[in-house]
Amino acid sequence: MSSFSFETAPKIICEQGGANRLGDICKGLGMTRVFLVTDAGLIKAKLIDGALASLATAGVAATVFSDVLADPPELSVQAAVDAARAAGADGVVGFGGGSSLDTAKLVALLVRTPQALPDIYGIGLARGPRLPLIQVPTTAGTGSEVTPISILTTPSHEKKGVVSPLLYPDIALLDSRLTLGLPPAVTAMTGVDAMVHAIEAYTTRLKKNPLSDALAVKALQLLYPNLLPAVNDGKDATVREAMLLGSLFAGMAFANAPVGAVHALAYPLGGHYGLPHGLTNSLVLLPVLEFNLGTAQSQYAELGRAILPELAGADDTTAASAFVAAIRARVAVMPYAQTLREAGVKEGDLPMLAEDAMKVQRLLVNNPRDVDYADALALYQAAF
Ligand SMILES: NC(=O)c1ccc[n+]([C@@H]2O[C@H](COP(=O)([O-])OP(=O)(O)OC[C@H]3O[C@@H](n4cnc5c(N)ncnc54)[C@H](O)[C@@H]3O)[C@@H](O)[C@H]2O)c1
Ligand SMILES: [Fe+2]
Structure with a gap:
């Protein structure tokens, strides 16, 4: 070890x-x-x-x-x-x-x-x-x-x-x-932020460790099945407790295995447009998962098997793609903007956002795949 x-x-x-x-x-x-x-x-x-x-x-x-x-x-x-x-x-x-x-x-x-x-x-x-x-x-x-x-x-x-x-x-x-009274949109955005913490901790490049891995897996097992119920019926105490515990586990995980490109690309959207943190993560999440898929395939496959029992015997290629598809489907039904355009971001700003994202090297170094300026711009374009 x-x-x-x-x-x-x-x-x-x-x-x-x-x-x-x-x-x-x-x-x-x-x-x-x-x-x-x-x-x-x-x-x-x-x-x-x-x-x-x-x-x-x-x-x-x-x-x-x-x-x-x-x-x-x-x-x-x-x-x-x-x-x-x-x-x-x-x-x-x-x-x-x-x-x-x-x-x-x-x-x-x-x-x-x-x-x-x-x-x-x-x-x-x-x-x-x-x-x-x-x-x-x-x-x-x-x-x-x-x-x-x-x-x-x-x-x-x-x-x-x-x-x-x-x-x-x-x-x-x-x-x-x-x-219990957290409004549906805030529940959705903050819940997706927590899931991103778990995913990015599990795939972090430099400080991946067995304790963070265990916490990230447990976090996703709590967050993934409870996110939609929490958005749809916020008064369910059991669901809310699972979400808060999932968020705690994900926080403990990424405090020691830091987050990567999703957060690095999210920050400029928060800084320049004042968009809520969870929403900014959600907007760039799927393009980054697709971008990382080749490099982080075995890790995404492990996360897929952890949250989707039907993937138990699946090979890495199948399980990793199914994981990304499952996250895509979950994010797609969240009650908030799904594209940068819908969120009010101007297309002409994408190069400036990509330049700003490149300054977040503190986080980019943790991403499983290197991200350069051209990649960052392409990721924003895919999220647009
Ligand atoms: N320190 C870290 O490790 C870390 C990690 C991720 C994000 N962040 C930062 O956290 C901030 C985002 O935090 P957030 O997403 O929790 O949102 P937030 O603290 O900005 O709150 C969002 C809104 O939700 C409302 N709200 C909060 N709890 C409520 C409740 N129980 N019932 C009703 N309304 C409630 C607030 O009044 C506010 O209007 C960003 O600045 C982000 O960069 C920090
Ligand atoms: Fe976050």
């Missing part, structure tokens, strides 16, 4: 209704003045009310910051950091989708150890320590609650990541009840 290392959050609590115990959990980490990072949608959906009541009962003071923006721009993160410092926070809770969790990570870090964001983009450049941090995901999802990554949007519309083990939370708290 080739050598590898694997990291994840030190404690994961999975509990229906667990958010209503947040106060005691915060107290357990020694927090007395919590800064809760969320967005307006979560407030509107009244999702934080139970958590706030439990903080009050536990005697933990709370300041709510609900100005998180999707694909967090640098300025909005800085505003959150300033507000947390003004509140005298001694602990941070991220509560929401990936945008809230990614903002919370940097608040916990930068309040305790100030440093400029442009100085810490990249891998392992951030310095600690940070404030205690609890992450409560409400989408299924980014898996951000168990990744060492925070993705921001720069003033020049690039999506850049801070990657550091300091960004793992002390506790990830998964309460699937929080996801």
Whole structure:
């Protein structure tokens, strides 16, 4: 066996209704003045009310910051950091989708150890320590609650990541009840994002490892059969729990076996058009799977056999093609735009998007097949 290392959050609590115990959990980490990072949608959906009541009962003071923006721009993160410092926070809770969790990570870090964001983009450049941090995901999802990554949007519309083990939370708290009211389109986009994490972790070139492989397979076995039921009937608690767990497993997998060309091509679409992260992944997913098919055939075949029992005895060629076809069929019925054109992308922008995608070498190096500028342009054209 080739050598590898694997990291994840030190404690994961999975509990229906667990958010209503947040106060005691915060107290357990020694927090007395919590800064809760969320967005307006979560407030509107009244999702934080139970958590706030439990903080009050536990005697933990709370300041709510609900100005998180999707694909967090640098300025909005800085505003959150300033507000947390003004509140005298001694602990941070991220509560929401990936945008809230990614903002919370940097608040916990930068309040305790100030440093400029442009100085810490990249891998392992951030310095600690940070404030205690609890992450409560409400989408299924980014898996951000168990990744060492925070993705921001720069003033020049690039999506850049801070990657550091300091960004793992002390506790990830998964309460699937929080996801019961997630609207169908958000369920679909975030669910496909989670599936992409699993697929890209399994086919990653440099850091593929047996733990990430096992988690990625289990993630797909949970996500693939439950995605459509979750979109069609969001109130089914069993389905929602499977999705949240699948998203967690996929997050643990790709935190250690990083994602590739789907994400690298998705980022420019988020940066320039403000399209939701899951949608941008979905739009380029099938062209990238087709592009990778020759190189990643045996891995796609393994994933196919893992989610489609009828492929048990199939050879690699058949199983890999059937896997790609199954993902195509699943994505095709998702309730959102299916092509870049439908999503409002301008054809004349494709060369600029391809140039931007080439800057995401951090991820492109993980793709099973090399991607050059001409490939990136052809992939966007295929997605158009
Ligand atoms: N850190 C990582 O490892 C990682 C991985 C993948 C993606 N990301 C980043 O995460 C961000 C995307 O996160 P996301 O897809 O979770 O979306 P999001 O956090 O932007 O939220 C999308 C919308 O869903 C709403 N919402 C969230 N939970 C809800 C619920 N339970 N009920 C009703 N509405 C709810 C929010 O209010 C918001 O309007 C992007 O910035 C992306 O780059 C980070
Ligand atoms: Fe993602």
